[in-house]
Amino acid sequence: MIKNIKRFLWPGSVFVLVLILWQLATMVFHVPVYLLPGPLKVIQSGFEKRENMLISIRISALEAGLGFLCSVIGGVFISLILALSPLVRRCMMPYTILLQTVPIIAVAPLILMWFGNGLPSVVFIVFIICLFPIIANTTQGLISVEQSLLDLFRMSNASGGQVLLKLRFPHAIPNFFTGLRISSGLSVIGAFTGEWFASSNAVGQGGLGYSIIYANSQLQTDYLFALVVACSVLGSCFFFTVVWFEWFFLHNWHASVMKTETE
């Protein structure tokens, strides 16, 4: 317990120090609120508009979460196909790379035409953004099994299904989680981007991305800051949920999440 407190003491005090300096700076230099609000003002505005903010967070969390889940399912499925053979990989690789390099902002209007305004479009954009890291990492894990392990299974006349279920899948779990970590952060950014294009535009009904645009246009910079913080918190929640799952599945055997003696 004391160890844990100590671990958070240093970064925590830096955080508080920065906030104090920031607050003092805005007071001493008389910075206008619409340019840079102090932290107290941000907290105050976040508290005052908490109901709208909670609605925004809920909408964005739903969009990011749904898109993320779709990309996990789709990503694992595509990885399985890619892991089938080097030929399949060679045929499909250009398109998976295309998926990664295409600027999402450029195709967003197109997606909007396909799926219409609102939730489905945003979920689809999140899906596209989160897909590549999951595919790249999971495929790597599925195909990088040591030859001696494959030989071991061959010596037992193991079927393709057995090799997949008992060898390739468990072997790919660490890589799969590496992909999930990256995508969990991207999912909130994806939801944010999607809302720029495809959010329902009734006032107070959009997600965090929409609310930020709205706050900006109204020069409510303090509320904008509060929304940005909410974005980060939401992203962190996603990230640490993934990290927890990773720990749960790997802590017994994988070096990346094992307890080390220095800790």
Next chain:
Amino acid sequence: MSTTETISQIDRAVEQDSKPLIVASGLNKSYGKGPAILKDISLSIATNDFISLIGPSGCGKSTLLKLVAGLSQITSGTLTIDGKPPAKARDLMSFIFQDATLLPWRTVLQNIKLLLELQGGFSPEQMQTTAMKLLELVHLKHVVNHYPRELSGGMKMRVSIARALATQPKLLLMDEPFGALDEMTRDYLNEELLRIRSEQKWTAMFVTHSVAEAVFLSTRVIVMSRDHGRILNDISIPFPYPRVSSLRSDPLFLQLVGRVSQALRESHPEEHP
């Protein structure tokens, strides 16, 4: 189950006489159009043999083992195991690799059950009983539920041996299984391997770099040469089993080690340290 067991016991007893288990004649192996890795190998291995293959790096001894396992295809010649081509005789044999090749996400117990799961046809109770018996055999009952990362190199190798024995093989193929271990552990595991063999009577093919290990374990030491992977020498080791650690200081033992070392030196005369 019990009938098949009895039959296989009778089978083994009959074959014990002298019928060869592995027969190779005029065996050649090369990869693609590359140079020959193995050239004109003829070999007959009896059921009660413990064969060690020794030779300089790149002489093809591991390749020969892979051919017997059916993990690699022969280029020309014939090779039969119990009268069958290698790929059809896999249920007779187990392979022990250089590293322990344990699945890191499985506990020791689950690792030992692996090959039985893959083979199928065993109830969970049967697998449990077999695995526990084998763990007792290799003296690892105290780490049943540990993961491989928690074990020393020697313990991992013992798990690997137990796993290989789970399918009751008639032929055990070992590719430098103790190569990465320190000498104390290696000597100990050599003695353990012979103790286990005295209870189970399998035929062994064992690739190694260590002359003393080869002489201590084997009924025959086969020395291979580097150029084109030929058999240079086939040295019989006459000591009866059980062999104990004191054998290592026996004058005759040391003499045989000297003979094998000499043959090894002749296998690549151009390289002197």
